Amino acid sequence: MLKRGLVGGALLALGGSGVLVLREGLVLPLPEEGLRVLGPREYATLQAVARRAFPPRAGWPDADTARVAFTADKLLARSAPSAAKEVRELLGLFDNALAGLLFTGHVTPFSRLAPEAQDAVLEDWRTSRLALRRSGYHALRTLVYSAYYAHPAAVAATGFVAPQGFHDPNAPVWREAKDSARTSGTEVTP
């Protein structure tokens, strides 16, 4: 999802040190099922992004109802460990107050900004002159949209109706012909 470059560069060095890094971000209750990849702060940061992506709208589940960050955590658990690690580092940078100061002039972690300020940060990443920041924006965007539209209520809200009556979860699984006999020596020339 996220490749070498963004995480290998100077940007992510911001995530490792400095007083501003210690500024506390949003704290959210963790899912009862636990998290497999994301830490509490990364979870909260991602959910904060999702809240801006999916603000309340009549007939649609909001980001919390759709449990976007929780679903994203499950997705990350199946991806390559190094890829998941990169996403964690990206989220750390995204919520990093020092990075915020350098990029947008604020020292409040993204997850604790007012909604309008969060929108401005997201827009700043989307339109950044640095391709690395644009790729970070797209990585997070893809992750939250994939997780949100995995929720049945979100799918239903689009008007999509899945075809019914065609899928058979008990369909027989073929693994070998019961009367299979190896046809040794048969020459067939196409």
Add this chain to the structure above:
Amino acid sequence: MSGRIHTGDELTEDRVLTCDVCIVGSGAGGGVLGLELARRGLDVVMLEEGGYHTRRDFDGDELRAYTELYQEQGNRATADLSVGIFQGRTVGGGTTINWCASFRTPPEILARWRDVHGVKGLDTQALTPHWDWLEERLNIRDWPIERANRNNQILWEGLGKLGYSRGTVKRNVKNCAALGACGLGCPTDAKQSTLVTLIPEAVTLGMRLYSNVSARRLEMAGPRVAAVHADVLDPGTDRPTGKRLTVKAKVTAVCGGAINSAALLLRSGLTGRGQVGKRLYLHPVVVTNARFPERVEAYTGAPLTVYSRQFIDRGPGKLGWLIEVPPILPLLGAVTLSGFGPAHQDLMAGLPHANAVLSICLDGVHGDEGGTVALRGDDPSRLEVNYPLEPFHWEGFREALKVAARIQLAAGAELVLSPHSDPVLIREESDVAKLDDAPYAPLECRVLSAHQMGGCAMGGSPDSSVVDSTLRYWDADNLFVVDGSVFPTALGVNPMETIMGVARWGSQHVAAAVKA
């Protein structure tokens, strides 16, 4: 030896297998090759990194499908994320999850392979009997315009109103219910993928297929492959279980598809004199989305049944393109549509009225070198794909977007949106010129790929290609590459039938090597 499909959970201890041919990959190339070799009575072992998923798993759940059936959970992309890459990773490979479009190779492409790249013996005449056989075996038939869904009819109408060439697409289906779920795996087995056709036939003839087995390295002994070393993966987590499968074969055929085949060779120290992983072609795609006043329901019906090659040849140095439409399922639509927050919600709320036009660009025929596949130094299990987007590409994308927008307007669209991160909004012809002023740069204009070719190019010289005109790796006696990675250029049409035809044609050479 009796054939069977094995899954990773059955492989609870290390195993060493011997056979005539080890085939790595079960998609369009591997599936055809496996059957052709089994039909000759050869003892074949096939390794597939993905899982063995069947109609009982194909429940229409998009997230599950992308997670289980696609490379990198559907998130494969170039290193800078500027090109998203959809590629299969399951038994049957891309044939299990593609949209069924079946085209014979354009003659001018085969002529270019001969004249420019030195490929010998592979022309329309040589491939025709194989295409004939495949079309009969896989029930590849025309899908008439009368059966087209509204999404495709829009394309048909728009092309017609503008006087552009247009055609209907042949599909490899039998008793198709036109559910629109081709990309998620067919729940009725109507799609005649290798999963339900050639692979079962090959297994019945004795082929052993091991799914959830990831080939990591070819062990070389001089100019010969001595063994294929593979990790067993847990079907539930996709993580290595620690168990190993080793296959000692007389001949090895790498059929992992463009990107993965090159990666396996590179992990094995086989660089092809620097050619492995070079000249990767992606058929880069740009998409215009449109809103129509009527319901289009582009998520139902046969997904891809109309095409146009009106702009495939724009002359020397100009990127040409093939025009088709995609299905627009909610999750796929969400991640490909531009916008964020309420603006994106508005688009998704209009999903039943959405139509999209794909401009599938033909790369590799203008001297463009395409992309590269390399190994990541920090994690060799992951790949680094790069595909530099040059002014040459952006000019083509821009012109393609203009054409697509005009087609949609001609068909009655009330709004067309470009694939820019901040989409250009087009409501009438005079708005099309706005596309000239839009930003064309990586991650500012979304580019996708659903067709991957090259990386192990076939050609007339070991200094400029990876395999010779028999698909044999130039510097090894018993190693072949049989998939889309051997294409010296892209095609300008959907690649499945070309890959299958080349594989069936090439099976004679692989079989002969067993006896050599």
